[in-house]
Amino acid sequence: MSTFERYLTLWVALAIAAGIALGSVFPGLFQLIGSAEIAKVNLPVAVLIWLMIVPMLMKIDFAAIREVGTHWRGMSVTLFANWAVKPFSMAVLGWIFIGWLFAPLLPADQIDSYIAGLILLGAAPCTAMVFVWSNLTRGDAPFTLTQVALNDAVMVVAFAPIVAILLGVSSIIVPWDTLLISVALFIVVPVIVAQILRRALGTGDGRALQRFQDNIQPLSIGALLLTVVLLFAFQGNQILAQPIVIAILAVPIFLQTIFIFGISYLANRMTGEAHCIAGPSALIGASNFFELAVATAISLFGFNSGAALATVVGVLIEVPVMLALVAVVNRSKGWYEAGNAVSARSANQAKA
8 A cells, every 4th residue: 555545534534624715715716616517427537436436347357257166255245245234334424424414514505415415435345455455464366356457347237226226215206217327337337448458468478567557546536636626615615614525425434334234344253264264355335335325425415516526535534544554453363263253264174
């Protein structure tokens, strides 16, 4: 993990401050940027999101899905936590904390939008950063690649229906055409482009692909920070009027991260999976594909929406929380491997 990535929270905080300041000084400029859209998709943001997403998706080799059965226990935990639990638990936490507990402290006209942003985060489990978290926990690299490839394949078909169902349950009107356009633009097309580039550059010893990824990574992070600047240039007045909103939105996101990590890590221990599998299996669901969530929130609800703000709060707290969970995985290895199921499986493998 590079120094820049390690301090991503600091850079995001500075981008937030810059966005609020610039939005106050140049409101006309940002209104012009916000109006540059086709079919409710903002063109400047679409370009920035592509610069974020494509380099990340280039790390994924979908051929790895063939190895899905190698560690079926860990893979089953990953899929269950990411798709059967995470989106729905995030919605429940949103309803409890935003729709009820903290509702009196929030602008009433934005509460549904805040919940929508949380739902978008919950329906978008991590893609690229899980490679970093896996490496920091000495996770099994082939398993990490396989689970990301399978997870993204599921995301192509499951993201839109799950989001639509949960938004509908929350009584939030779902513009299906915009949602499907967002899925096509920010999942399907980037996956295709990334895999084409991967194949074109991945011939030979793979050095050309690695150089390209190394060179484009700063551009990808820069696009993320510029997107944050744009968002907070539009949100600045609301935030200055009610700065507590950021802290309130962080509460359900933080609790969701801990909850998904906890159930996944414990489930792997109970099924007897190796520690090097349990780490990446638990961390992929705890982390978020926030680039997709941000892009979809802007497309569905606009720059000024609470949904867009909620997804960016996810970016703000992700790195420090995930680094803390990485430390938990590393320091609990002895406890994990002392589990009955893990010990019994290790003994059986040693006999074999």
